[in-house]
Amino acid sequence: MKQYVLALDLGTTSLRAAIFDQKAKMIGIAQKELKQTSPQPGWVEHDPKVMIKDQVEMIYEVLKKTKVSISDVSAIGISNQRESVVVWEKRSGRPIYNCISWQDTRTSEICKDLKFEEEGLEAYVKETTGLIVDPYFSATKLQWILDNVSGARKKAENGELLFGTIDTWLIWNLTEGESHITDFTNASRTMLFNIVELKWDDELLEKFNIPREMLPDVTHSGYFFGTAKLAGANIQITGVAGDQQASLFGQGCIEPGQAKNTYGTGCFILMNTGEKIQYSKNGLLTTIALGFNGKIDYALEGSVFIAGAAVQWLRDGLKLIISASDTEAIAKNANPESGVYVVPAFAGLGAPFWDSYARGGMFGLTRETNQNDIIKATLDSMAYQTRDVLQAMAADSGLKITHLMVDGGASANNYLMQFQADIMGILVERPANIESTVTGAAYLAGITAGIWNIDSLMNKRTIDKTFKPKMDEYTRNKLYEGWHNAVKRCMNWAR
């Protein structure tokens, strides 16, 4: 019997299924865009049933593409967009509300009031969860559903409802309701999980008024999560991690000080800090990097909410481009001295500013400004936001970051990667396989299922291209100063 591993990534913009062969080589991938809706400004939702239907469709598509039979798949690994919330009925499996996305800011006021009214809450949240009080995380989204969907709270208290982040929702569906479970990395993004004691935090459950009965079990990222039932086959799910932690692992960042940036819908920069919990003084999050092989590794994280999503806005909103990849040639040919800045604070600003009332803006426009300048400035904004986070990371960790590993859809953009190296003054390394998220999920599942061992996998990483900084220091600093002037003007806009 052949031993293939199926890895799933239920992301924000798109979902994927990939097959890895016995040598841990990805032999095929199927991908589909995931629809989002915005019923009101600042609200972002997905249809949870469509998420499952499309994910399963991609599983069958990749099996067909690679001509792998489902009975030859030995293990499944799952990675997923984090923080997003689904609540469903235990008996029927019917979601009682749409999936509220991590990008959704409807609970900004709840967070603002909590910070104001509950003295010591922010410090307590930081100490126990490593997070800051922000609508980004699951807690207030779950609270909102319980308070706004008719009859929800009562049903939850009666044990009739289940809560899950997207991994949990997917596992529950794949196992036909047998497993209600999550892993440490996903739990660490809910603002309800104590990352020191590794358990749901009773005090926070009380503060956010969340019934304990609706929460999933929590375990290591390499574990037996349940048996998926697909086309008559029973396949064990043996690896689960939030997408950013999966890509940290897939990039081989298993030693303290190693950092990666994933340029997807947002940018997520994570640095492994080993078994030591390091709290940030500079607006970063402390999170669980991985629970694996019996130990917990922690990470510092800078979450940037809008990155590749701004390129989608150029395509779908402004209709300036036909495809995301068009931006590379356009930016290369645009005027490097246009002085135009785009701050894509469409969903507020994440790390290191944490301002859910910030909104986007364009600055430095003149009569000469053309659409190419706007396209270039949109790409540049991803690099500036990454520098903001890396600077905070260096200050927090005391480590000098000399190079950054990159992955995710927008890391394919050579203009962006060169500008990234230039604006930070460090090396940017892009691996040959930029599908680090599914790779990380596959590695977790394959190692746990006993198909591969960690040492041989970590040696497999090959670099496609290293981008070296070419910009002089004066230009770098001048451009970066302009970025900060622009950011300042966007902050607190929607309050």
Ligand SMILES: Nc1ncnc2c1ncn2[C@@H]1O[C@H](COP(=O)(O)OP(=O)(O)O)[C@@H](O)[C@H]1O
């Ligand atoms: N060549 C490119 N240049 C710039 N942005 C790109 C490019 N290719 C894809 N993107 C952007 O990257 C994002 C898709 O990356 P992906 O890693 O699939 O995201 P996610 O995991 O968040 O669904 C989209 O927002 C898209 O606009």
Ligand SMILES: O=P(O)(O)OC[C@H](O)CO
């Ligand atoms: O779907 P992605 O890849 O943009 O990742 C979303 C993050 O997990 C949100 O924290």
